[in-house]
Amino acid sequence: MQRLILIFFIACELCYYLLIAQTGVVEYFSSNLFLIAPLPIGGVIGSLLVSYIKIDFRNKISLFLTIQLIMSFLYPNFNMLTLFILGFAVGSLAPLIVNEIKKATLLELGLALSVSYVTGTLLFNYEIEGRGIIAITLTTITLLASRFLPTNEPIKKSNQEFPLLMMVLWVFLDSALFESLSRDITISIWRDGFTFQIALFHVIGVFCALFFKIEKNQKSLFILTLFAASYLFYFLREGYILSIVYPFVISYYNVVILQTIAKKDFRIITFYMIFIGWMASGAGLFVALSNLILFVPIILLIAIFKIMIGEYKPNNKEIKYV
Secondary structure, three states: OHHHHHHHHHHHHHHHHHHHHHHHHHHHOOOOHHHHOHHHHHHHHHHHHHHHOOOOHHHHHHHHHHHHHHHHHHOOOOOHHHHHHHHHHHHHHHHHHHHHHOOOOHHHHHHHHHHHHHHHHHHOOOOHHHOHHHHHHHHHHHHHHHOOOOOOOOOOOOOOOOOHHHHHHHHHHHHHHHHHHHHOOOOOOOOOOOHHHHHHHHHHHHHHHHHOOOOHHHHHHHHHHHHHHHHHHHHOOOHHHHHHHHHHHHHHHHHHHHHHHOOOOHHHHHHHHHHHHHHHHHHHHHHHHOOOHHHHHHHHHHHHHHHHHHHOOOOOOOOOOO
16 A cells, blocks of 8 residues: 555656646746746755755655645745745655655556656646646645655666766756747647647656666667657647657656666755756746747757767777787
8 A cells, every 4th residue: 555655645746746836837927937936946945955954754745745735725826925935845845756756666656657647638738727726636645645655765776877967958858848839829739639649658658768778878869869859840830749759758758867866865866856857947948938949959969969979989999000
């Protein structure tokens, strides 16, 4: 039973971040960066300070989930102070959730992410102003689950580790495309009848990342190539193909990130979450709102070229001339 509780604990909080913190609040405030600024500021501060709060992990989780629940009752009528408090709670919870992911097996992680992605996809078109009940329900489930989490030791999941800069790039590419796509009236895969295949390829992406092993540099190149294809199909307005490729790469790279950072010490996790969870996604939102997405493929191509150069670079062995 504790293993099932862990799955719902992870899934519900990830779904909360997608439907409330990432899309609900931003869209309700019409993507006004000045108005929503207290949310990421609170998130960064929360991620920074959570490791210095001198109570055990379980009580930390319950504390910040209680704050999140109180803020959920106020949704979406936030002011600068309540937005900051919500950001502080969500930012503090992010590394705590990753720390609990250490205890999940590959199958449990796959199921948790699948539940999160499928639920988020099904509820994505739910009215922004009416998501208060979703926020309350998700937080209540997570809060109740937090009192019955397993206490086993971390489970080793992958030997591969990816550099922070590469993971920041993936999140930036995702955020810039997601924020642009969700605001584009000419193509919106979530509102154009592709819900089933989006959910399906989210799940396929999760389990491909977990159970199909490829070499580290090839995996980075694979992710960037899929992002390149996603951007291409977005610019070509090919919604059907985009609704297959883009959900797959979202799920795939997020599994890779979670497997990398879940192996870190808790304070290192908090540091990573500031860059991955807030700065990279914030930069992507800025690009989308500034209509700069046409320049993103340049960064993408440079990254792909750099990896390919590294992949085929000769070994530095001594060359003997006859």
